[in-house]
Amino acid sequence: MKLWVEILERPNQLTNEYESLWIDQHPDKKEYFFRIRNEFNRSHKPCHLLYLLARIVKGSVRYSSEGLFNQSPDNRRSGMRPMAMRENIMRVSRLLAQKTTISTGDFRKVANRAKPRDLVYMDPPYQGTSFTRDHRYLTGISYDDFVDALIEMNEKRISFIISYDGITGNKAHGKYLPKSLSLKHLYIHAGRSSQSTLLGGNDKTIESLYLSSALVDRISREQRAFVSTTGEKQLELAFA
Known part of the structure; x- marks a missing residue:
């Protein structure tokens, strides 16, 4: 920080x-x-x-x-x-600058301050590189603790996005987030795996992106509002 x-x-x-x-x-x-x-x-x-x-x-x-x-x-x-x-x-x-606050601590403290109109982006330590001999993080977060925090955010209807474990070649890294969270699960092609390249392979990395149901609903409402407003303007022009 x-x-x-x-x-x-x-x-x-x-x-x-x-x-x-x-x-x-x-x-x-x-x-x-x-x-x-x-x-x-x-x-x-x-x-x-x-x-x-x-x-x-x-x-x-x-x-x-x-x-x-x-x-x-x-x-x-x-x-x-x-x-x-x-x-x-x-x-x-x-x-x-001038519009960013930097803080260090448990992510749940920041998430708990979020309002329904806010958007929270989370890039937690991936399961595939946490609690292993290959230390990429000073500390990790357990899968169960993370899921519990997401349940609380869902109950508050907080809009959030999560970057999380995905797939490299035919290998899946870690567990998917549970369906009970009602998240929209998308896959993002992140290009060739650098680890695979070093080993002479050609595997592609596909990362997971999860959207909360509150965010999906917001996007849907705003799209409908945009279409409705555009249609009204077109009618105004037609009768002008």
Whole structure:
């Protein structure tokens, strides 16, 4: 979250620091990566995290059982060039600064503040990468606890979207969310699996997207209202 604070409040300083790190990594960018990784695990400086995210294999964050960042670098690349990184971060900052509140804690506390006209997007730790030897998250959330939270949100008629486990090739990752939640289940083609590519395969990744019944109903009502309004305007033009 400290990185997001820097992006929103001090984007120029952050991108200047990133540029210095990017330049200093040459000529031995592998050794430099491990040095910055060690420093980040001690200090947790946002600019160090940004540099690590730009350099790691497959863009996939991993942590040790002790909570230390331990992903390796992609030594074929130097990471996003400073000019491109600056442009991307400045765009995000202009879009979100002054109208975004950043918080850390149990997602249920945020969800409980939602009103029926709000839209909650959730991208929880996937089952396939939680509670395994491959630590991609500092902590996970149990399937049953997550389902219980969704039941509460449904009872309050909260509109929400969930990105969740899907399919890679013929392999399904984790359990589907129960039908009793009355969610609209969509599949999103996410392209070729990076893990499969590294192993010489060609499997495609398909991720799950779930829409709450409250959101589906809202979309349906707004579509009908739009069609009705458009039809009325067409009649006005016809009789004008």
